[in-house]
Amino acid sequence: MEIKSNKYRLYFKHILIISIIFIMLIPFLWMLSTSLKDPKDILGGGIWFFPTSFTLEHYIRAINETLFLTWLKNSTIIATILTIGQIIVAFLAAYAFSNFNFRGREILFYFVLATMIIPEQAIMIPQFITINNFDWVNTFTGVIVPNLASGYAIFLMRQRFLEIPKELSEAASIDGCGPLRTLWHIYVPASIPFLSAIGVLLFVSHWNDYNWPLLVLMQEEKMTLPIAFSSFQHEGLVEWGPTMAIATLSMIPVLIIYLVLQKKFVEGFTNSGLKG
Amino acid sequence: MRAEILKQPTESLVGEKVKTKKKFNKWPYIFLLPSLILYGIFYVFPFFYSFVLSFMEWNLISPDKEYVGFDNYNSIWSDSVFWKSLLNTLIYVVATVPLSMMIGLSFALLVESVSGKMRETYRMLLFIPVIASIAVTSLVWQLLMNPEQGWINDVLNLFGLPQLNWLNDPNVALWAIVIIGIWKAVGYNMILYIAGLKGIDKQLYEAASIDGAGKWRQTISITIPMLSPINIFVFIVSVIQSFQVFTTIHLMTQGGPNNSTNMLVYQIYEEAFMFFDIGKASALSAILFIIVLIITIFQIRTMEKKVHYQ
Numbered sequence: 001m002e003i004k005s006n007k008y009r010l011y012f013k014h015i016l017i018i019s020i021i022f023i024m025l026i027p028f029l030w031m032l033s034t035s036l037k038d039p040k041d042i043l044g045g046g047i048w049f050f051p052t053s054f055t056l057e058h059y060i061r062a063i064n065e066t067l068f069l070t071w072l073k074n075s076t077i078i079a080t081i082l083t084i085g086q087i088i089v090a091f092l093a094a095y096a097f098s099n100f101n102f103r104g105r106e107i108l109f110y111f112v113l114a115t116m117i118i119p120e121q122a123i124m125i126p127q128f129i130t131i132n133n134f135d136w137v138n139t140f141t142g143v144i145v146p147n148l149a150s151g152y153a154i155f156l157m158r159q160r161f162l163e164i165p166k167e168l169s170e171a172a173s174i175d176g177c178g179p180l181r182t183l184w185h186i187y188v189p190a191s192i193p194f195l196s197a198i199g200v201l202l203f204v205s206h207w208n209d210y211n212w213p214l215l216v217l218m219q220e221e222k223m224t225l226p227i228a229f230s231s232f233q234h235e236g237l238v239e240w241g242p243t244m245a246i247a248t249l250s251m252i253p254v255l256i257i258y259l260v261l262q263k264k265f266v267e268g269f270t271n272s273g274l275k276g
Numbered sequence: 277m278r279a280e281i282l283k284q285p286t287e288s289l290v291g292e293k294v295k296t297k298k299k300f301n302k303w304p305y306i307f308l309l310p311s312l313i314l315y316g317i318f319y320v321f322p323f324f325y326s327f328v329l330s331f332m333e334w335n336l337i338s339p340d341k342e343y344v345g346f347d348n349y350n351s352i353w354s355d356s357v358f359w360k361s362l363l364n365t366l367i368y369v370v371a372t373v374p375l376s377m378m379i380g381l382s383f384a385l386l387v388e389s390v391s392g393k394m395r396e397t398y399r400m401l402l403f404i405p406v407i408a409s410i411a412v413t414s415l416v417w418q419l420l421m422n423p424e425q426g427w428i429n430d431v432l433n434l435f436g437l438p439q440l441n442w443l444n445d446p447n448v449a450l451w452a453i454v455i456i457g458i459w460k461a462v463g464y465n466m467i468l469y470i471a472g473l474k475g476i477d478k479q480l481y482e483a484a485s486i487d488g489a490g491k492w493r494q495t496i497s498i499t500i501p502m503l504s505p506i507n508i509f510v511f512i513v514s515v516i517q518s519f520q521v522f523t524t525i526h527l528m529t530q531g532g533p534n535n536s537t538n539m540l541v542y543q544i545y546e547e548a549f550m551f552f553d554i555g556k557a558s559a560l561s562a563i564l565f566i567i568v569l570i571i572t573i574f575q576i577r578t579m580e581k582k583v584h585y586q
Contacts, residue, residue, distance in 0.1 A: 013390055020383070021401045024459065027416040028404065030427055034419065043425035047434065093311040100304035108308065115319050117572050119520050121541045122565040125548050125557055126322035126329065129336075149314035179303040208409035210523045215549065226411035229527075240419055247412045258407050262400050 028251075035059065035244040042240050058241035059249070067220055067228070068246060075224040075250075078143055078213070079206040083199055086150040091195075093149075094157035095183055099169055109158075116151040120211060128215055142216040143209075143224075153198060160194050161187065197264040204254050225250040326565075329558035336552050348559035358560070361531075361538040364450055368521060368539060372457040373514045379458065380465025380510070381503075385495065387466070388473055399470065406463040410523040417456050418443065418528050443529055446536035453537050456524050461517070465510050472506035473499065508579040512572060519568055540564045 029049045034042055038053035046052070062068055096102075097109055127146055128137075136142030164187065172182045207225075214227045229246060330348055334341040352358045387398045405413065420427045421442035429439040442452045476499065484494050522541050525531060531538035531546065538546075540560065548557035 010390070013386070014394065017386060017390065017398050020386075021398065024402060024405060024463075026427075027413060027420060027459075028408070030420060031412070031416045043422060047427055047430045089310045089314065092307040096304040096307035100301060100307075102301060102304040105304070108312075111315070112311075115315065117516060117568065118319070118323065119516065119541065119564060119568055121520060121522065121544050122561040122568070123319065123322040123326055125544075125554060125561060126325040127318055129325070130317065130322060145314075146318040149311045149318070154311065179307075204407050208407075208411070210409070210411050210526075214526075226409045226523075229411055229415060238415075238418070243415060244419070247415055251408055251412055254407055254409075255404075258404075259400075262396075262403075 031244050031247050034240055035248045037241070039241050058245040062242045062245040062249065065242070066246065067223075068249065070221055071223055071225045071228045072250075072253075074140070074217075074222065075207055075226075076253075078140055078224055079203050079209075081140075082144050082147060082206045083202045085144065085148045086153050086202055087195060087199060089148050090150055090153035090157050091187075091191075093154045094161050095187055097154070097158045098161035098164075099166075099179075099182070099187075112151045112154050115149075116155070124212065124215065127212075131216065137216060138218045138222055139216075140222070143213050147212065150202070153202060156198055157191070157194075160191060164190050196261075200257060200261050200264050204257065207254055326558050326561050329554055330562050332555045332558075334554040336548070336554050344555065348555040351556060352559055352563070357535055357538060357543065360535045361540050361543045364535075364537060365519065365539045365541075367450060368454055368457065369515060369518045371451075371454045372461065372518045373511070376458045376461035376514060377465055377507070377510055380462045381469050383462060383466040384469035384473060385499070388470060399467070402466060403463040405460055406467075410460065411527060413456070413460060414524045414527040417452075417524075421452055444533055446534045449529055449533060449537045453521070453524055453529070457518060457521060461514060465514070468506055468510050469503065472503045476502045508575075511579070512575050515571060515575065516568060519564070540567075 033049050033051050035058050036054055036056070037051040038055050039057075041051070041053050093112070097105065131137060131142040131146060134142075136145070168186050169182045172186055177185065209224070210226045213224050217223050217227060220228065225246070229243060329341075331343060331345060332341040333344045333347070383402055387395060387402065390398070421429075423429065423439070423441045423444060426442070428442070432439050440448050443449050480498050480502070481494055484498060489497065520541055521539060522545065525537055525539060525542045526545070529537040531542050541564065544557050544560045544564065547553045547560060
């Protein structure tokens, strides 16, 4: 008797979770459905998700009439360079913070934490003036370089490096390894799985970056996907079909990375030193 | 979590102080150099320069900046749009943060309570709104919230409920933005809470069930108190993030209708890059920074007390 009621309760739980998931994913289902519908069915075509008409017209238009492929390339270049750059800069900083004792270490580390609290928009004006002085407006450099130092990445990596036993680097230094060789032979191999986890997180967040690229990139040929969406908007009117086609296409790379590496994602979060 | 950050450097500092005194070690500074140069140019300098600019009048293009004292701040105090954006920002933060934390925690508890393979799939699906770009999701929500023939109004109609002019009604628009904010944040909070749940010692539950405590009782007396370090983290991060809501507003409402969705961050953008009033925008930035700083310090202080308590 009790077993049976437990079983029903379990079914109920699964049904509840699946309904929640369905509600949470409605925007994506609707995005996909709209991108495949006949234009006349887009607004007022009913609430059913499965399109009553089917066309690939919007995808063809999105690719032919816009610079979609250029934007895709731009997004890929910027997100990749930014991610790798941030990892290198943060790796060196985290190595310094975790493996050495030096004057000012704590103050500098607090400073790094403080940069995470400053809202990006509170300093975007002088940042913009700075890159304007460097003549970096409307360039990838202007998007990438100001963001190379990531407090988030430094913080996460330092947390991880502190778990690497000090005896290892001490033994290495007794064996005559300099700091550079210790870094290369002990810290790099020990952190590769972790680096890929944090790399995925950083890549996805840069793929989606909006505010800063919006200020820096002005020409359509230079834009990344998130900021290029408005091109099917004319005087406030949006052509929903092609817009949703671009939206769907721009989500695919991130979705693939996420589905393939989802364990890494969770690892990236759970290893953030949040365990208490 | 914060206690751990504080603890580790001091411990090792005591142990090796003697060694460092002997010889100056240049290496840590060399490794920190790239970060320090980047931070110097793109964070520290802009940070101070922002305060300087808040006392100037400048239109971003002209070569001359004029010193105007506190004029920009004075014009902000008497600007009704500023008070409206400040109020909207506070409403947004106060509505979004607790709800997205509670829903995130409920999702975490619910998903973790089922066993087997399905659990991972559920977790993965619920996290999708987080990895999607806000630009994409803002556009899709705009379509869903279309007043005449949007999906949401069609569904409301089907159930005989009144349709809402989601983004064009000054009384509704801010809540539409709040709903989207919550929807976007719950998956992130859920994952953080799941990470926290995994850190709880299983023996606590065993002991409790031997003492005859039921599932609910265990959740309230063990799970929730044990999650308090995660709570602090989620709370601080959520508040900072919700202060920065920008993309949804920029793409969906442009602060309208009638400034009903204007927020501090959006107003900064508007003043600087649409009206080219750099002085006023910088003064607004300074105000935003001070508000976020005060709130963060206050949060850390009060939360620290609570954690030490338990």
